[in-house]
Amino acid sequence: LRANEARFLAIMDHTPLTVSLKDRAGRYTFVNRALQDYLGRPPEEILGRTLADFRPHIFADAMSAHDRDVIAEKRAIQREIRDPEGARDFLAVKFPVLEDGEVSALGTIMLDITELKRMQSTLVHAQKMEALGQLTGGIAHDFNNLLTAILLNSDVLASRIENPSLRALAEAMRGAADRGADLTRRLLAFGRQQALEPRPTDVNELLWRMEPLMHRTLGEHIEIALERADALWLAQVDSGQLENAVLNLAVNARDAMPSRGRLTIETANVELDETAARFDAKPGDYVMVAVSDTGSGMSEQVLAHVFEPFFTTKEVGRGTGLGLSMVYGFVKQSGGHVQVYSELGVGTVVKLYLPRAHEAAATEPAGAATAELPHGDEVILLVEDDALVRAHAEHQLASLGYRVVAAEQAVQALQLMNDGLRPDLLFTDMVMPGGINGRELGERARQLLPGLKVLYTTGYAGAASVALATDALSSPYVLGKPYRRRDLATKVRAVLDESAAG
Structure with missing residues (x-):
């Protein structure tokens, strides 16, 4: 016993x-x-x-x-x-x-079961954000097709109308379409469906270059402090989108400090181990960018919704509720992680964990855009299922001197090439009906015509095409919808002028 x-x-x-x-x-x-x-x-x-x-x-x-x-x-x-x-x-x-x-x-x-409930909450939140991303991305896709046609037409009208009052209307239409395009870009950023160009980036240098802009944007009542770590690793990230993300966080911080306050931007090298999975992050090396303020802070109830699109605590007209959504989507699409800490009456800290780059930073090519739009006389095979976008894109390319052959679907485009068409450039939408998407069309076209230049356009990289389109969406051979006439002219000329190895 x-x-x-x-x-x-x-x-x-x-x-x-x-x-x-x-x-x-x-x-x-x-x-x-x-x-x-x-x-x-x-x-x-x-x-x-x-x-x-x-x-x-x-x-x-x-x-x-x-x-x-x-x-x-x-x-x-x-x-x-x-x-x-x-x-x-x-x-x-x-x-x-x-x-x-x-x-x-x-x-x-x-x-x-404290940790189990926390992990369940994290999983539910991740699933909700994924579902919201798919929904907003789908809406943005259709909206982008409409905006592309509006922008192309308003560009032409604004440049050709001589009557000042009518030209003002065309410019107002173009401005409204631009604001709509910005909205869809934010939606796509949240849904992790924007076209990114990640490259090794010196984050310390990027923040140093941004400091004058932040001073002008935030105002004299906000004190800005940059605390940049020594020997900071390079981050594998789209530098332009990172600038937008940091500026979004800075503006949010300013709005939380209406009278006065301090904005601190800090960088550090961080190694996340296996415990990182608790925070929906992968173990590895990261460049951390922390943006903190001494503002009003947020309650737990607000924090639970802070990354959701269109969620905002600001009064009507003061914000779209897409700023933090865009930051979240951009960092996640970049392979990173976001954490937010906040306390009412104390302030907020947003930490961005950006994946470490293992290559040297690339230098930007010299040269500036010229006032005159690039043009040419090459043959372009345009493939676009949206009739409105196809008609206006065809018109704009023809006005730039190109000889354009248009097709509604990939099958028609392949038939044209089998029948003897020899285009210099295939300009194709990424997401199309008919069983063949833009990426597959590009591959088949190059089998028929080795060395053919291919330019993709997309307003949405939905779940059905994400796996096939990944390489294209991270390459320079993508023109995001909606696009302006200058964007179209510049990108087409750039792809045509590149070596056939592209």
């Missing part, structure tokens, strides 16, 4: 579960080592006392109510209970010890 008791005690003291026995009055008669550690007391200070002697009454009262139900029903009952003092969640199983059909004592086994 003594050996059995020793084995029982050894098992109880080595289990990670908290195990206890209490009498009907709630006084402890047995506690294992896990419960002793949880209460922070040796057994002699626990036995003969109740839970209310050690923990907050709200927690003790919930446990006592659980005890009363077990006594009344004479059966084991399982519940989830939260200890507010330690902000921990437990799965508690209470069972009766019966003697002659009556409850003589109560047993309790508790499992700490």
